[in-house]
Amino acid sequence: MVDGQRPTGNSPRRLASLLVFAAALSACGGAHPTRHNLILITLDTTRADRLGCYGAQSVATPNLDRVAASGTVFDSAFATAPITAPSHVSMLSGTFPPFHQVRDNDVAVVPDGVQWLPEVLSRHGFETAGIVAAQPLRAAMGFSRGFQYFGDQFEAPKGSLIITNLHTVGVVSRPGDRISEEFTLWLNDRRGSGPFFVWLHYYDPHWPWHGGRGYADLYVDAPYDGEIAFMDDCIGEVLQSLDRAGLGEDTGLVVIADHGEGLMDHGELTHAMLLYNSTLRVPFIVNLPWLDSQARRVDVPVSGADVMPTILDALGIDVEGPAGVVQGRSLLPLLAPSPPAGAVEPFRERRLYFETFYPFFHYRWSPLSGFIQGTTKYIHGPVDELYDLSGDPEELASLAESSELAEPATRLGELDSELRRGRPEVRRYLPSRDEQAKLQALGYLGSVATEDPETIDDRRALPNPNKEMETFFKYNDILGLIQRGRRADALEIAASIAAADPNQKDARLTVASLSAQLGRVESADRAFTDLVDDFPDKDVLYKAGVYFQERGDLGFARQCFEQLVERDPRDVEAITALAEIAVSEDRLDEARRHFENALAQDPWFREAMLGLALLLDRQGDAEAAGRFAAVASRYPFDPLVHYDYGVYLLRNGEASRAVEHLRLTATVSRGPLFAAAQFALAAYFEQRGDIEQARACLREVVVNTDNPMALRRAQTGLEALANR
Numbered sequence: 218m219v220d221g222q223r224p225t226g227n228s229p230r231r232l233a234s235l236l237v238f239a240a241a242l243s244a245c246g247g248a249h250p251t252r253h254n255l256i257l258i259t260l261d262t263t264r265a266d267r268l269g270c271y272g273a274q275s276v277a278t279p280n281l282d283r284v285a286a287s288g289t290v291f292d293s294a295f296a297t298a299p300i301t302a303p304s305h306v307s308m309l310s311g312t313f314p315p316f317h318q319v320r321d322n323d324v325a326v327v328p329d330g331v332q333w334l335p336e337v338l339s340r341h342g343f344e345t346a347g348i349v350a351a352q353p354l355r356a357a358m359g360f361s362r363g364f365q366y367f368g369d370q371f372e373a374p375k376g377s378l379i380i381t382n383l384h385t386v387g388v389v390s391r392p393g394d395r396i397s398e399e400f401t402l403w404l405n406d407r408r409g410s411g412p413f414f415v416w417l418h419y420y421d422p423h424w425p426w427h428g429g430r431g432y433a434d435l436y437v438d439a440p441y442d443g444e445i446a447f448m449d450d451c452i453g454e455v456l457q458s459l460d461r462a463g464l465g466e467d468t469g470l471v472v473i474a475d476h477g478e479g480l481m482d483h484g485e486l487t488h489a490m491l492l493y494n495s496t497l498r499v500p501f502i503v504n505l506p507w508l509d510s511q512a513r514r515v516d517v518p519v520s521g522a523d524v525m526p527t528i529l530d531a532l533g534i535d536v537e538g539p540a541g542v543v544q545g546r547s548l549l550p551l552l553a554p555s556p557p558a559g560a561v562e563p564f565r566e567r568r569l570y571f572e573t574f575y576p577f578f579h580y581r582w583s584p585l586s587g588f589i590q591g592t593t594k595y596i597h598g599p600v601d602e603l604y605d606l607s608g609d610p611e612e613l614a615s616l617a618e619s620s621e622l623a624e625p626a627t628r629l630g631e632l633d634s635e636l637r638r639g640r641p642e643v644r645r646y647l648p649s650r651d652e653q654a655k656l657q658a659l660g661y662l663g664s665v666a667t668e669d670p671e672t673i674d675d676r677r678a679l680p681n682p683n684k685e686m687e688t689f690f691k692y693n694d695i696l697g698l699i700q701r702g703r704r705a706d707a708l709e710i711a712a713s714i715a716a717a718d719p720n721q722k723d724a725r726l727t728v729a730s731l732s733a734q735l736g737r738v739e740s741a742d743r744a745f746t747d748l749v750d751d752f753p754d755k756d757v758l759y760k761a762g763v764y765f766q767e768r769g770d771l772g773f774a775r776q777c778f779e780q781l782v783e784r785d786p787r788d789v790e791a792i793t794a795l796a797e798i799a800v801s802e803d804r805l806d807e808a809r810r811h812f813e814n815a816l817a818q819d820p821w822f823r824e825a826m827l828g829l830a831l832l833l834d835r836q837g838d839a840e841a842a843g844r845f846a847a848v849a850s851r852y853p854f855d856p857l858v859h860y861d862y863g864v865y866l867l868r869n870g871e872a873s874r875a876v877e878h879l880r881l882t883a884t885v886s887r888g889p890l891f892a893a894a895q896f897a898l899a900a901y902f903e904q905r906g907d908i909e910q911a912r913a914c915l916r917e918v919v920v921n922t923d924n925p926m927a928l929r930r931a932q933t934g935l936e937a938l939a940n941r
């Protein structure tokens with residue numbers, strides 16, 4: 218399914234043309250004289266010790282080092298969870314996971330009842346833009362809330378977008394240069410002249426490591442480091458764009474990682490499984506150029522949950538809402554070059570919570586949680602651990618034997634209930650107990666318990682993730698084999714893990730996904746059906762639904778999506794999928810109702826906006842034109858939107874506007890739509906008898922594509938034109 222989807226076109230020439238295009242859009246910005254801009258840059262999977270400003274010798278990170286040199290570097294910053302979605306929700310809401318309850322990727326939507334940083338800033342007149350690089354942060358999971366522009370277009374076919382998982386098949390993502398280019402386009406295109414808040418997310422250091430484009434040769438033995446060097450390079454583009462627009466002095470930067478990476482510390486290659494500082498400690502840099510002076514380094518422990526209140530404070534905005542709803546703290550007092558002791562002490566006394574529920578959701582191993590207070594770190598699992606980070610920063614000697622654990626355990630319990638106080642309702646992603654009982658009675662639920670890990674009192678009854686690293690190494694083997702293209706071998710290992718322990722959701726998802734990719738339809742069908750029985754959470758139901766939709770079993774696909782909508786009537790992805798199924802089955806009025814329902818939940822949900830425009834066009838409804846225009850204006854750099862709009866305009870005799878949108882598609886696309894747009898343009902010019910222009914479009918494909926099919930088609934087209 219993923220095969221043959223290599224993106225086309227990526228040459229320096231296209232980059233140059235993109236930048237020319239950006240310049241042509243004319244910057245009309247200019248900062249408001251009294252209000253500052255702020256850019257939050259989140260670095261996925263970045264260990265602090267891999268940045269020059271944190272002492273790394275062997276990785277070149279000149280751009281981040283420059284930001285650090287004139288800003289404040291936090292030496293003891295900790296993620297609230299070593300996993301992307303939960304950690305980002307903490308950063309953007311100022312709350313810890315027991316409050317916001319987004320405890321894994323792809324399962325829970327950001328709850329309404331949190332104060333979401335982009336929404337607060339939007340209310341205060343900031344122009345807001347979010348540009349993300351990986352699908353756990355996609356709009357449908359709630360991350361687009363409050364952003365007037367949100368870029369999460371992965372240009373991957375839906376099937377490959379969804380049939381993935383973190384530790385085996387990989388997550389659909391896009392490279393850092395794409396993020397920086399989109400930022401530049403946005404910056405130059407923005408209409409307002411008021412202050413802005415931008416969130417940029419870079420995913421490059423996340424597994425699988427390719428070494429970073431242009432850096433692989435320099436980091437042959439350290440591909441992870443190469444990805445970080447590449448990411449730093451991309452961030453340099455952002456800084457340059459700001460300077461070119463004359464905004465550098467007026468734009469604050471907050472740079473933080475969502476978590477680190479194990480790199481085999483404590484036997485963990487990647488992240489999400491354990492709670493050691495290789496994955497919990499993160500780089501955190503704040504640079505506010507409008508401050509007269511700034512502290513250089515701060516060693517007081519701080520948390521990802523401090524990002525939101527710090528940014529609001531830096532922009533002069535009071536944290537709103539009832540007290541306690543924002544649990545992190547503004548770090549502004551710590552930015553003073555020599556803060557009074559009274560300002561620092563409360564920070565030292567804080568208990569900073571962290572957790573991972575990932576081992577439970579994916580393997581039915583024990584969840585882990587803990588806190589850091591000063592230099593003490595406590596981890597609660599089947600076997601509790603206690604470290605003194607001042608003497609043992611690598612957490613090699615747990616003091617648990619020699620010291621009393623009852624006290625930290627009590628304090629963690631208190632902290633946990635304190636953090637849950639007043640927490641919001643969440644949209645349901647797991648079956649309720651009643652629903653489970655009903656499914657069980659019908660013979661639907663398999664052997665695997667689907668409980669809420671929060672309710673597990675005794676973690677000793679569950680396998681200890683620390684002791685299960687042996688199994689986890691097999692997952693590393695699967696990763697490696699997939700990376701080398703040996704998917705059949707990878708499938709065999711995954712199948713053996715799943716056979717030995719049906720609780721291994723990741724192994725079973727891997728079996729299902731790889732079987733599908735290898736064309737083993739029967740095994741894929743069975744694997745997905747069994748997964749739906751055993752793990753009927755949002756993640757599995759949606760993936761299974763997409764799988765059956767792609768392979769044409771629309772009945773079963775519909776069941777999966779209907780189950781999701783029944784559980785969460787606002788699940789826009791599932792509602793939109795039901796609309797798409799109705800379109801395939803020619804039930805167009807029903808499809809329209811579903812699309813309209815999706816847009817009632819989220820008026821900016823791209824798939825539903827575009828789907829409805831296409832449907833109205835198909836029904837010959839003149840309203841289509843307005844719908845296309847609306848989605849194109851909301852998503853000005855989205856190749857699929859402009860491609861569909863261009864084709865629509867072409868068919869409706871609006872040639873010059875069609876050409877505009879198709880050219881824009883070719884400019885912003887890094888995927889198959891680049892060639893598709895050029896082919897559409899070539900056909901149009903040829904039909905008009907403008908052979909020169911037609912040739913030029915086909916030559917663009919020849920020069921830029923790395924897709925053999927597109928190349929052959931362009932060459933054949935050029936030969937045919939040569940005879941005219």
Ligand SMILES: [Zn+2]
Nearest residue numbers: 261262301475
């Ligand atoms: Zn992450």
